[in-house]
């Protein structure tokens with residue numbers, strides 16, 4: 001069973017901005033999925049469409065097999081959302097916000113109150129349960145939204161930048177909390193700017209940029225790709241077009257250069273030694289900038305440097 | 307799914323009702339004070355000099371219209387302001403992401419307006435008793451008219467909130483449409499007293515029919531046909547319900 005199945009999803013905002021240019025995504029039940037991308041990539045747009053706050057232009061989206069066009073209410077039943085921007089009533093008591101939200105999902109108040117109390121304890125908000133939401137700090141507000149999203153016991157939790165504005169120790173605590181929930185069977189999707197965060201938590205990561213998914217893989221595979229670089233070698237004597245360098249990912253470019261992908265665990269010396277052993281003389285060597293690398297540079301600056 | 311909708315509706319209605327009572331000095335007190343002043347000034351001081359109108363005292367004549375004015379303005383204001391501020395502060399997203407059906411969301415928010423309209427109406431009626439006894443000739447008609455009017459104007463308030471982009475947009479209709487139409491709809495006079503031309507013009511004012519329907523329920527007198535007014539009110543209420551519902555489905559004003 002797939003928690004989320006998105007096909008060819010497009011969104012053009014009024015004014016003509018193409019925020020999503022036909023993305024495909026699947027998230028398995030029980031998965032922990034990261035949507036990683038820079039500002040304006042289309043992360044929040046994607047999430048907005050899944051939870052029906054934004055109307056898609058075309059494409060399909062299923063939540064646990066329920067199509068959002070034909071079975072919207074059924075689809076939304078299993079969903080909990082933590083939006084990027086605060087959207088609770090700031091004049092209401094925290095506990096009331098959570099109990100009301102439970103009501104909208106059909107959970108009666110007396111059950112909701114028990115669950116809310118437990119969530120407040122787990123999230124370290126217990127002392128604040130009767131405080132007006134207005135008087136919470138930014139990090140507390142975000143945790144309030146997490147409690148609110150979980151009170152109806154959804155099967156899928158979507159978090160849009162849950163750790164924005166949250167300090168390091170609290171972030172660790174939040175990560176542990178989410179990992180625990182995931183181990184208990186909750187499917188989680190989160191968006192983030194930080195590779196470090198996605199790397200730490202997610203089993204699968206998709207990278208989105210300018211409305212396109214440019215990578216979507218398991219976390220270890222993706223990291224390998226991200227941390228590899230491509231070097232262009234100009235051989236003194238041209239190599240045949242179908243030349244393959246044994247033990248490396250390589251190809252011959254149109255200008256005759258040999259392009260080799262180097263993952264971080266292979267050194268240049270090793271590459272040169274291999275070429276030397278084959279009797280290939282290299283006259284020039286350069287680094288090829290690729291789109292992923294460029295993006296990586298923007299993302300790799302993790303929360304600690306931001 | 308039915309249970310979800312029901313619990314959702316109860317939650318929303320309870321939240322809206324709590325709000326009305328929590329800020330009663332903004333929701334219930336102002337119309338009660340204004341109307342008391344009307345009773346005092348027009349009904350008592352001036353009314354005594356006017357004498358009878360259509361066979362009843364002037365005070366008795368203006369009571370139904372003032373109750374009606376309280377109901378329609380307050381129903382409208384309640385819904386337009388809660389829905390617009392929920393939209394402006396984004397709390398409405400809490401409801402929009404939930405599995406609640408659009409019809410239940412609409413009913414939930416409208417119920418706040420209906421309840422406030424009814425409370426204000428009853429409060430004004432009670433105040434009027436301090437000045438003169440109230441006769442109710444057709445209680446069922448009065449009850450039906452109250453509920454339909456409160457519903458209609460709550461739905462119109464919702465409609466206004468969908469289109470509003472800034473806070474100014476929610477005061478335009480009450481100030482420039484509802485209040486003038488109510489004053490010109492025969493709250494303080496019978497249109498039979500007007501010159502022919504203005505009498506004809508007045509017949510284009512929909513609120514005239516509501517006020518007369520209501521006055522007929524209380525006093526048994528009306529300037530316009532009763533059955534037609536009642537059917538018109540009913541049809542209009544149903545039509546506005548479906549219009550708002552279809553806009554909600556399209557996401558107008560709430561979902562990008």
Ligand SMILES: Nc1ncnc2c1ncn2[C@@H]1O[C@H](COP(=O)(O)OP(=O)(O)OP(=O)(O)O)[C@@H](O)[C@H]1O
Nearest residue numbers: 013017019037038039040041042043044045046562
């Ligand atoms: N309501 C809107 N109307 C018009 N354009 C919008 C709207 N919301 C978002 N956009 C545009 O759509 C693009 C994608 O925005 P989105 O919010 O999905 O990005 P994001 O990946 O969540 O970025 P961030 O990391 O900054 O939150 C941006 O170019 C943004 O300007």
Ligand SMILES: [Mg+2]
Nearest residue numbers: 043044084160
């Ligand atoms: Mg965003």
